Amino acid sequence: MYHANRKGRRKTENKSALQRSLDLLNYKSRSSAELKKRLLEEEFDAEEIDSAIRRLQELHLISDEAISAMLARKYAHKGNRFIEQKMKLRGIELPHRESVLETMADEFSRAIYAAQKKIGSLKGKDDSHIRQKMYRFLASSGFGSEVIGKVMRHYPAFEIPEE
Incomplete structure (x- = not known):
């Protein structure tokens, strides 16, 4: 060879x-x-x-379950769609992908956390600009539109840092 x-x-x-x-x-x-x-x-x-x-x-030298868990930890700040896509690219079968996603923190909680972190970089912007940026950020992070919609309904409650 x-x-x-x-x-x-x-x-x-x-x-x-x-x-x-x-x-x-x-x-x-x-x-x-x-x-x-x-x-x-x-x-x-x-x-x-x-x-x-x-x-x-x-010999437990390869394990799709371990790879799935590692990817879930690495991308814990991302949405389920993003994480599932990473697992799919690595050839992880659907049952392993689903079981790992079930063990993760609630996707809505992760989206709120990501939005709270992002809001700091948007201080001083007008409300509609913040909403647009936040929606794009969450979508590109792999959160689904339903979860993003729930986050956006909570938006006024976000703590926006003072300038």
């Missing part, structure tokens, strides 16, 4: 899918889907890849 090393040179690799998986996991934590995709790109046999992934799961 051939693959390019970091300097772009080609070298022969006589490693098994399991050995190559361990090398890849040494560099970065990966979901089983990411690992499988990478090994297929390196032209390993599909059966050998599946066997290697099963073995790594048995």
